[in-house]
Amino acid sequence: MTGEDKPRVAFFDFTGCEGDQLQVINLEDRLLDLVEVVEVVSFREAMTEHSDEYEIAFVEGGVATAHDERRLTDIRDNADVVVALGSCAAFGGINALRNHQDFETVKERVYGEDADSITSYPIARPIEDVIEVEYEIPGCPIDREEFLGAVTALVNGAEPSIPNYPVCLECKFAENTCAFERGETCLGPITRGGCSATCVSAGTHCWGCRGMVDHPNEDAYTDVLEANGLTTEEVIEEYQLYWGWQRDQVAVADGDSQPVADGGER
Incomplete structure (x- = not known):
């Protein structure tokens, strides 16, 4: 597959630990299989280059600030397909622990004397609460094989198969x-x-x-x-x-x- 034929892919991180992107990097030698079928144009964890021209966006992390919302909107405008990568992006995940606690107490516990400078929302949300999301790859962290299967499906114009059984x-x-x-x-x-x-x-x-x-x-x-x-x-x-x-x-x-x-x- 030539560069012109390959779909352009970008990875983005929001409020989260970035462990899902590390799972992608941990593919190691199998990353070569990945770049055979897609062109990665933005991936802060792995490269310095960046482009806003991409068809598929993988988004890790949840929504915690107004800045997050603006960034997500821009990503949605650029991408043909948005995939929520990991539990925080897909359904709130660990970030949503704050949702049922007093937020001022949470800020003081985490940030101490810097708590007053934190502009985060008191409610953490998945990205689909802000933008339309085509697919989700759940997990904390994601499963590398499931990620590769999802990429393969998207490249072939198919729908990623995510299990729906307990x-x-x-x-x-x-x-x-x-x-x-x-x-x-x-x-x-x-x-x-x-x-x-x-x-x-x-x-x-x-x-x-x-x-x-x-x-x-x-x-x-x-x-x-x-x-x-x-x-x-x-x-x-x-x-x-x-x-x-x-x-x-x-x-x-x-x-x-x-x-x-x-x-x-x-």
């Missing part, structure tokens, strides 16, 4: 002992699979880093929790590491008001 299915394939049977709680029944149940296979439990699976079987999950003397509310309260924003969306669907960036309500 982690429990992968636990069964791996013949794992259920976390509940080990006396632990777990978000596997309602978390999107695609991670090969890595955490449970390692002897811990699912933290929900890939976000909630579409249309989860909440009744079945509730039955599992009740059998273990727990309620859905208790588990979600314990596991709000990644799901601060998604919890708000469920509340809105139930008729509650939703917090917005200025601390008011929609």
Whole structure:
């Protein structure tokens, strides 16, 4: 494939740890396979060159400031396809931990005497709350193979295939002992699979880093929790590491008001 035939790709980082872009860099020798099919024109973690001419934009990190919103709008104007890269960009992720805490306290805890200089919004949001997003690659961090598969699909004009089944299915394939049977709680029944149940296979439990699976079987999950003397509310309260924003969306669907960036309500 010649340079003129290759789609131009750009990577952008917003509020986040940039671990998803590091996963791309960690492809190492397989990066050569990547550049065979795309032309990377902007990638701050890996190159100094930059171009605003690109067809596909991979965006990592969430929305935390007005500046973020303006940058995202510019990226959306330039790109034919926008892909949310990682949990923070896709559904708020770790950043959304602040959403259910007093923001002044959060700023003081993190920034100390510099807290008053922070202009961040009190509510962290995924990028789709600001711009239209065609696809998401979830994970904290993303899975490198899943990323390569998504790029291959996009280059061939296909839709990236992101699993839409719960982690429990992968636990069964791996013949794992259920976390509940080990006396632990777990978000596997309602978390999107695609991670090969890595955490449970390692002897811990699912933290929900890939976000909630579409249309989860909440009744079945509730039955599992009740059998273990727990309620859905208790588990979600314990596991709000990644799901601060998604919890708000469920509340809105139930008729509650939703917090917005200025601390008011929609």
